[in-house]
Amino acid sequence: MTRKPPTLRERQRLETRRLIQTQAMRLFLARGYDETTVNDVAEAARVSAMTVYRHFPTKEDLVLSDEYNAIIAERIAARPPHETLVQRIGRTFVEDIGLMVGGGSHERAAEGVRARLVVPGGKELLLARLKLVMATPALRARQWESQYAIQRTIVEALRGDPPDRDLEFQLWVASGACCAALRAALFRWAEENGRPDLTRLLEDALAIAFAGQFP
Incomplete structure (x- = not known):
């Protein structure tokens, strides 16, 4: 079955996930995983902590979660x-x-x-x-x-x-x-x-x- 092209909303959601995850990885590598908080990630991605949790329910998800x-x-x-x-x-x-x-x-x-x-x-x-x-x-x-x-x-x-x-x-x-x-x-x-x-x-x-x- 062929998947339908993503809608604008789906593309925006994916871009937000990518932004958050990219900033999280940058901070984890620079500061250490344990030393970086979800609030730090939210601030770096310029979104709210609630937005981070909406896309990544746990801190571990920021590293391991994907949609593939x-x-x-x-x-x-x-x-x-x-x-x-x-x-x-x-x-x-x-x-x-x-x-x-x-x-x-x-x-x-x-x-x-x-x-x-x-x-x-x-x-x-x-x-x-x-x-x-x-x-x-x-x-x-x-x-x-x-x-x-x-x-x-x-x-x-x-x-x-x-x-x-x-x-x-x-x-x-x-x-x-x-x-x-x-x-x-x-x-x-x-x-x-x-x-x-x-x-x-x-x-x-x-x-x-x-x-x-x-x-």
């Missing part, structure tokens, strides 16, 4: 049906990571959704987010919730209506394993300060987890 889960699930559902579940999920992750870091052979293939998938700030913001997560216990704990949210969105998009219980179980397993490979690749990439090719790292992680199915 539904788009990613749609892209997985639209992949060729002859691919296995792990190929559909894993290859979509590889394409989207390529977009997030701003290049690679997958960018042209996914050009139609580029504007909706690129993370504000691209590679630099992604690297900053990962380093904050690795250094902050509260964010590491919250990351598990984010992974669960991604898995649930994928499962709900592919399990059918009425849900096929066996397929649903397979989807939870496949999405969980792909998310684990993605997390391992992201953390390795961040530990090496963003120097390696992230898409290649993810392909390697998927190949380790699913021998014979990747690339």
Whole structure:
């Protein structure tokens, strides 16, 4: 199913979210996560604290929250049906990571959704987010919730209506394993300060987890 173009109100909402999140990340990196308050973020973004909470209910959301889960699930559902579940999920992750870091052979293939998938700030913001997560216990704990949210969105998009219980179980397993490979690749990439090719790292992680199915 093709998503309708965003309305003016939706675009304004997205721009406000991006502004708030960008200012939050700037402050977290300059002052430290624990030392920065939501009021500090609101002041930097020139909005009220209530506006910040409307878009990001918790402080952790300022680092980890995004609105791409539904788009990613749609892209997985639209992949060729002859691919296995792990190929559909894993290859979509590889394409989207390529977009997030701003290049690679997958960018042209996914050009139609580029504007909706690129993370504000691209590679630099992604690297900053990962380093904050690795250094902050509260964010590491919250990351598990984010992974669960991604898995649930994928499962709900592919399990059918009425849900096929066996397929649903397979989807939870496949999405969980792909998310684990993605997390391992992201953390390795961040530990090496963003120097390696992230898409290649993810392909390697998927190949380790699913021998014979990747690339």
